[in-house]
Amino acid sequence: MAGNAFLGNSESANSDLLTWVIPGHDADAVRRRAARLREWAAGQAAGDLPGIGISLLRTRDAGWRGAVVGSGPEELSAGLAALTDPLMEAAGGVVAPGRVARRRVVFxxxxxxxxxxxxxxxxxxxxxxxxxxxxxxxxxxxxxxxxxxxxxxxxxxxxxxxxxxxxxxxxxxxxxxxxxxxxxxxxxxxxxxxxxxxxxxxxxxxxxxxxxxxxxxxxxxxxxxxxxxxxGSGAMVSVGLSDEETRDRLADFGGRLFLAAVNGPRQTVITGGTDAAAEFVARCENEGVWAKRIVVDYASHxxxxxxxxxxxxxxxxxxxxxxxxxxxxxxxxxxxxxxxxxxxxxxxxxxxxxxxxxxxxECLLDAxxxxxxxxSPHPAFLSSIESIADSLGRADRIATVETLRFGRGGPGQFATALARAYCVGVDLPAEALTPAAAPVTLPDSLFDLYGETEGEPDTDSRQSSATGPFVTRLLAAPEWDRDALVLGPLRGSRETRRCRDHARRDRLVPRCGYHFGARCRSCHVARATVMVGRGTSGRYPFGDRDPASERPSRRTGGPVRRRNRGDGAQCRGGVSRPGRRPGP
Structure with a gap:
């Protein structure tokens, strides 16, 4: 099997790792598609697995992503099975569905x-x-x-x-x-x-x-x-109390214990002599307050x-x-x-x-x-960061990514960390996730990403009215290649401003896909049809569900409002443009 260019293009025993990224308009859609992908992939040849990973990365994005990492069909299948069950998503090699957003990264x-x-x-x-x-x-x-x-x-x-x-x-x-x-x-x-x-x-x-x-x-x-x-002269204790509550308790110890750290709204650390720390823990246990000794044997801070x-x-x-x-x-x-x-x-x-x-x-969140x-070799502070964000009403606007974990310190775990980062929107090239391979055509029945409904779809509402030989060619193309065909005629035009992740009109990257979803894509199809000439009739069967409408605004954190003319020619308004990056 072709291998991932892992760890700086090094050859290793773990060079056969593959990552499959599954997009969807919400977490449940990701899980449903993982189940269908598992069923379909069971009949595919082992040599096609890298190509499936490439095709999945080229499939249109839909606001959410999940992923599985494995070195063969058995591991990938087991990962897909775990991804379909929210109770099993903590398994190794599985990335739970995450919301895609423009990210500013903190190490x-x-x-x-x-x-x-x-x-x-x-x-x-x-x-x-x-x-x-x-x-x-x-x-x-x-x-x-x-x-x-x-x-x-x-x-x-x-x-x-x-x-x-x-x-x-x-x-x-x-x-x-x-x-x-x-x-x-x-x-x-x-x-x-x-x-x-x-x-x-x-x-x-x-x-x-x-x-x-x-x-x-x-x-x-x-x-x-x-x-x-x-x-050997001291001890430290992690306490499930706020800063003020911890200070009040420390007052009873007459300068034998001190506040060492404030890690979150109700996460503090105290430090001091060994006997005083043991007494503090005993009092907390008697009063039902969470307290635990840290593996540090001196009174730091x-x-x-x-x-x-x-x-x-x-x-x-x-x-x-x-x-x-x-x-x-x-x-x-x-x-x-x-x-x-x-x-x-x-x-x-x-x-x-x-x-x-x-x-x-808090300072970083304000920035x-x-x-x-x-x-780290095991996550220790991500829960603190999440609780801080939650206390500020920003829990749904941040993402946390662990690198290694206890018992999982190898390339497979790091590949999972890369996949997690990608699934929440951290900018990563495709070659960081899966090896180069020829794409494999994915069935439209599995990845009709924007028109999926729980029941039978409304055909009329799911199709655009674009016509012409261009549309005929588009319908004959595999799913993973359609974005490139649509965007090709529009290269350099102002319509490219409505494409996701294209900061300038002259820097169009077809594989990046669209920001608005199917409705705006249909407008692009109509515009591209005009630009290449009209001809025979045809329809582009993509739903008009707009998952980006559920995407939070980077500026306000609330829903992004979209405005469409409804004439199928263009989409105007509601374009989310990256603002100036605030500095420290």
Whole structure:
């Protein structure tokens, strides 16, 4: 089977991964089409599977997308079966239906806590961009550590233990930086970055504010100092209470516990001495309040950090921060920050101060960021981001994407992450999702994307009145090729302004499809017919359902109102034009 150009065009044992993207006008339509696709694909030859993936990507979009990832007919069939059942959509290789929207992407760099033995080992073994990035990180860390990064990632028996703070923190730094490089190798460029606690060091490297060697120095040196001075002296606890509620409870402990982080509306972290933390947890359990110890053995983000101030400032003095090329939102200030100020003093304050993660996410949402990709071996902060957005009434306007997951650290999981990003509208080229192959003609009965109804369709309302030999040719073409035929005669005309994702008239890309749906497509057919000359009668059987009418406005978040003349000649008004991108 032809393979995906996976992990930077590297050859690997997992190079046969395929992604099938299923569009629909809503989540239920995606599931119904997945069921029909599974039934139809069962009779297709294995050699046609890559071509099916290409044809699906060329099929007209409809506002929602779901996807399955697999390396053969059995895995793809199992994925399609899971996609049809909302209760099974969390299965590996399955992307639940997501709403497509124009996305501004944030890379989220996590704190300690998502590590697991063997994390990213499969990606490392696959080679390519990720392995190269890990090698670069290992070289940058080498002057500051006495253990092997690659051995830890592979989970070798004699590797340094992830229970050591001076091991786990640099390892997570390397994984985060390498995952960022892997995403960018597929064309996903962040519009902003944010980091939580130690993740902010990786965020500074990704943003371009710190060189990789300087980032490695900050991470490894500070972790070593903590291990030698503070390890085993404290504890941290995650609490299901608001900022104010947590502070009220901390007042009873007389300065023995401190607020370490505010991660969401009802997600906080406290820190302090081990005995005081245990007492806090016991009180919460007695009162029915959710509280759980975090796998951190020192009182980070508290006055305890003052003990290591002088050593941190001395060891980090050589770093040379600079203004990055990607905006960074600081979880120290809760605002966008010029990374040129991230000197040794900043990194001491960053370890000493409470983490204002919720404030940073609110700042990013105010800047109209709406897609958050967590660069971690297991998602830890996506639920916090979702709860923050929900508290601001923006839950339906954002999308979150995990990269790796516990027990799923290989190319298959990353391919699923790419598919998830594509399904919510993150800009990705087709070659990032499926290998090059000759398209396979898909039955119109399976993918009549805009005219689908639960019962028998109303034929008259589902057909346009366009006529001519052009329409005859159009009807004879396979489904996946019809957009290109319609848009071809219109290239350079003002009608191209009504096509989705075509910012300029002279940059028409037929495979991008339409923004408005069948009704506006029928207008394009009529216009194209006029431009190529009239002739014999013909009909273009696409429904007049306009799924884009259900699409939220990027400006207001409400429904986009469409206005049509109704004469079949053109569609005017209601054109959603991308506005100016707000900056930090």
């Amino acid at each position: 989220v760099c996590p704190a300690q806590g998502g590590q697991w033995t063997g994390m990213a080992g499969e990606l490392l073994a696959a080679g390519g961009v990720f392995a190269e990035a890990i090698a670069d990180c290992e070289a940058a860390l080498a002057p500051f550590v006495d253990w092997s990064l690659s051995e830890v990632l592979r989970g070798e028996s004699d590797a340094a233990s992830l229970e050591r703070v001076d091991v786990v923190q640099p390892v997570l730094f390397a994984v985060t930086v390498s995952l960022a490089r892997l995403w960018r190798s597929y064309g996903v460029e962040p519009d902003a970055v944010v980091g939580h606690s130690i993740g902010e060091i990786a965020a500074a490297v990704v943003a371009g504010g710190l060189s990789l060697p300087d980032g490695a120095r900050v991470m490894a040196s500070r972790a070593r100092i903590v291990a030698e001075t503070l390890s 508290s006055p305890a950090i003052e003990e290591i101030r002088d050593r941190v400032l001395a060891d980090l003095a050589p770093i040379r921060p600079r203004s990055g090329d990607i905006p960074l939102c600081s979880a120290v200030t809760g605002e966008f920050l010029d990374t040129a100020g991230m000197d040794a003093g900043y990194w001491y304050r960053q370890e000493r101060s409470p983490v204002r993660f919720a404030a940073a996410i 109209e960021m709406n897609a958050f990709i967590e660069l």
